[in-house]
Structures are given as structure tokens and as C-alpha cells.
Amino acid sequence: MTCVRTTGGHEVWSKSGMLRPVIIQTHVDPVPEFILKNDLRNMGKTRKDLEEFMR
Secondary structure: OEEEEEEOOEEEEEOOOOOOOEEEEOOOOOOOHHHHHHHHHHHOOOHHHHHHHHO
16 A cells, blocks of 8 residues: 555555555544444455454
8 A cells, every 4th residue: 555645634555456445543542433434434444454463
């Protein structure tokens, strides 16, 4: 995955084969859960995948 652009408080990440880019809010801490859920869905990953990645 590569960062395509940074605009304001958002980073846009993409890679070939993805239907939509992943938008990460960098100006909000913590990132709202619904944003994480949308990004995981766009990446084709589950919450469990994220938890395993963070270990």
C-alpha cells in the first residue's frame, strides 16, 4: 500500500486491485470506530486481522 496524497488532516492510501482507497484521518485522536470499520471493509480485512496485526 502506498500513500497517494495527504490533504489537510487526511491521508489517502491505495494499491492496485483495491476498489476504493483507504482514508486515514490524522487530525482526530482517537480515530472513530466507524472510520476503522469502513477502512477494514475497503481493504477486505476483519477486526480480527487488525488485532493480529497489532500484536
